[in-house]
Amino acid sequence: MQDKEEERSLINVEKRLNSEGFTADFRVKDGRLxxxxxxxxxxxxxxxxxxxxxxxxxxxxxxxDMSILYALETSDGARGTISSAYGTYGDTDALEFLKQVEDLGKNLDKSHK
Structure with a gap:
């Protein structure tokens, strides 16, 4: 089992996700990923x-000094990550896009219950 401190390193989490197939790098521009x-x-x-x-x-x-790393999957099967500073220094375009994705997921969860 990995040491908890080691797991919480951004680099180590990115390496683990990469080994699990999250190999694409994403960015948000003009409201799209x-x-x-x-x-x-x-x-x-x-x-x-x-x-x-x-x-x-x-x-x-x-x-x-916080950041957030998202593991994402697209409708055509692309898997990858996107990261942003969290809070005041965050990438507002990326965080707004990901909030929309999260809200859509919540609505889908509700409709399947």
Whole structure:
């Protein structure tokens, strides 16, 4: 079993997710999620994306130095990650897009009950 401190390192979580198939790097631009790779440049609307998991990290010396890493899967099976600072310094476009994805997921959960 991995040491809890080791697991909470952003680099180690990214390595683990990469080994689980979350290999694409994503960014948000103009309200859509885009792959960063030139070989397979695609973009996705919020309803084409699922948040599989997310991880929050606090800075060792400053609790306000926080970031968040999302593991995402798209409707066509692309799996990858996107990260952002959390709070004041966050990427507002990315955080707004991911909130839309999260809200869509909650609505789907409710409709299946």
């Amino acid at each position: 885009h792959t960063i790779s030139e070989e397979s440049a695609k973009s996705y609307a919020p309803d084409e994306v699922t948040i599989v998991d997310f991880y929050r990290f606090e800075g060792e010396s400053d609790p306000s």
